[in-house]
Amino acid sequence: MPYIILGTIISALILRYFWPSIVYRKSAGQSHKNLNEDDYYINSKTEGGKNFNTRLLLKQTILFLVFWIFPLVLFYLLSKDFTFWKGLILFFTQTALFTIGGSYTVLPYVAQFSVSKFNWLSKSQMVDGFALAETTPGPLIIVVCYVGFMAGFNHFGGSLLMGTAGLLATTFYTFLPSFLFIFIGGPILERTRGSNVISDVLGFVTTAVVGVILNLTFYLGKDVLFPQGLMLNKIDLMALLWIAVSLFLIFKLRLNIVYLILISMLYGLFQYYFI
Structure with missing residues (x-):
């Protein structure tokens, strides 16, 4: 990584x-008119790295x-x-x-x-x-x-x-x-503060971080769905079912993630004792 x-x-x-035209550039300076009093105070006190x-x-x-x-x-x-x-x-x-x-x-x-x-x-x-x-x-x-x-x-x-x-x-x-x-x-x-170069670079880093997070999804998903090895005939159907149910509850019903975790625990206990 x-x-x-x-x-x-x-x-x-x-x-x-x-190719600067394909890079999204944030404004280096933000007008004081767009800042509330607290933001203006903080920025004015730290502007230019005076505490360095x-x-x-x-x-x-x-x-x-x-x-x-x-x-x-x-x-x-x-x-x-x-x-x-x-x-x-x-x-x-x-x-x-x-x-x-x-x-x-x-x-x-x-x-x-x-x-x-x-x-x-x-x-x-x-x-x-x-x-x-x-x-x-x-x-x-x-x-x-x-x-x-x-x-x-x-x-x-x-x-x-x-x-x-x-x-x-x-x-x-x-x-x-x-x-x-x-x-x-x-x-x-x-x-x-206010550097266009830093802002542009961090924008690219953010996209890379999204990809790394997706990598975690594949890492966990592979071992959950295929606990005995990456073979289609060894797929855990109960885990696949709960992945589908979880996606439905999150994206369709907007279920709070805390409740989803609790329900998943109950589902796991049910699977362990009765299936």
Whole structure:
């Protein structure tokens, strides 16, 4: 996914340079007449990146590196399998730094690598993690915490302690870069306010993110409809039926997604006990 986003940015810049007429350009400046008093106050206070401070930026970066390195050193000193922990830490740091678009774009990337490359958990366990996240309070991104737990749990022979350590490490290294973006990236972002180039590039990135979200649909749909392999005679007809019913309830009857999840849980229980 990082390569897709990078390619999208490069493509947007090339298209904008050679064929500017096909690129939608947002207005660089918004008239104060179109802003309410609150918006005008906020824009006037932050205009031009006045809060940008190079020395503060350097201090924050060093502090971020200290926070990042400290748990890694502890794992090196205390763990007998540092290779596993180093791989987990580097992967989730990379995931947090280089994925764009929210949980629905991050999770296909996490699922692909954790299942297919690292073998931290099975496909069915990954799908169970999605279901668990959808049926419990909190944002969908908490699936990565589940992945971290299962990685430690499976790698160390069913150890709850190592699973818990994996959960904590994954949570820490997934959300730590967010603070880097907020405190360091915020002032830098203010300097780009009103830039037509940034607006055009982000428009292209948005379309790429939609495609990545669609990829998550295929990833989950394939394993739900074909749990025994991609063969037409092995399709799960009950799952196919409920997909059709869910689409009808959402798009035709405009059913609230919370009610759909609750109904789906009841449908799953009925299928498990009576079919």
